[in-house]
Amino acid sequence: MKQFEVNFDGLVGPTHNYAGLSYGNVASLNNASAQSSPKQAAKQGLKKMKALADLGMIQGVLAPQARPDVDALRRLGFSGSDANVLQQAAMQAPAIFQACCSASSMWTANAATVSPSADTADGKVHFTPANLTNKYHRSLEPQVTGNILKATFANQQYFSHHNHLPDNEHFGDEGAANHTRLCRQYGERGVELFVYGRYAFDKSKPAPVKFPARQTFEASQAVARLHGLSDDNVVFIQQNPDLIDQGVFHNDVISVGNQNVLFYHEQAFLDTDKAFAEIKQKYGTGDLHFIKVTTDQVSLQDAIKSYLFNTQLVTLANGDMAIIAPTDCEENPAVSAYLNELVTLNTPIKHIRYYDVKQSMRNGGGPACLRLRVAMNDTELAAVNQSTMMNDAQFERLNNWVDKHYRDRLSVDDLRDVALLNESRTALDELTQLLKLGSVYPFQKG
């Protein structure tokens, strides 16, 4: 049986904009109100997907969410026609209105936590959509994320879909951004690492003081239980709270893992030695590479700005690993010097590839934020909705679809235009046909 890691990238939605919605995410705050280009953003994303497919990786695509979220605004008391709802909300509560317009579902690392069948008690691939409770704009995502995941992984024999955790800060869950998996081969049982920012039910434990810790220990534990993971293949690690206070709002901003490699900044975790000893013990035999980047090599500021750790580590057909980095890493002298050296060291990482995902980076989303990893064997892969897989034909279709429906420029003021709502709905309705998803959006359900 063959085994793969498949990356499902989020397609950028037609309302991609910079609204400064994510307190604790430095890029989002710094770029608030800048003009965006939804078309360029979607095309940058598609190019990365295609490039990975061309590298021999199996690549999928996840549909974006429908925005502006008129139902969310109606729930908050805005009424009348859709045009009225948008106008009233934009005038009376601009910050709430902007939150309801975000294209944030593009960062599919936050869509869900996924456990492959080799790790779970019932031998199915398990999905739990993230509730994303910490940010209102993101808390609007989980229901439709669940619909999209069910339409993409539509076979109940192989895929098990859970509800998102309770919508409450105590169970704040940010999905795969705080989860990584170490294993020898993708189809073998691995060690799942859950990284959390704070304890919700124990105030005596360390926690950040300035910026919010979005993921709780209790949420991570609940996901591990739901997925039927056993104690000897999970490790729970607390993220260093000082780093959250410096802008490391998800663990995937400061570490990334793939197979037998954990690539991390020395300040990433609390109690690193204890956590690594547990990982080694649970991983068992075989080479395990902990690739540590010290503060002397790359400062925290450079790591956060360049997104050195929000890179994808992928295994190529010949067994080498490649690091898929944003061009921002290439442009940062300390980081590019580090990466050039890294590929000469005695680790599995042998290649670097840079991609321009700047439209997403300006909102704090690098290459790794844009993808959800799903390790599968060939039987499971064959059960995935094949229209969601990236190939030459689908790449061309999706590019044409973007050209047809997306605006070149968008500013926050354009979001209230009911024409944008209608354009987005037309585009997404067509997309559900291209990807054969059926009806996944509330506006399609009538």
Ligand SMILES: N=C(N)NCCC[C@H](NC(=O)CCC(=O)O)C(=O)O
């Ligand atoms: N690290 C990972 N996996 N994901 C990155 C998510 C970025 C996203 N930014 C935003 O939602 C900004 C939207 C705005 O400001 O318009 C967030 O903070 O949740």
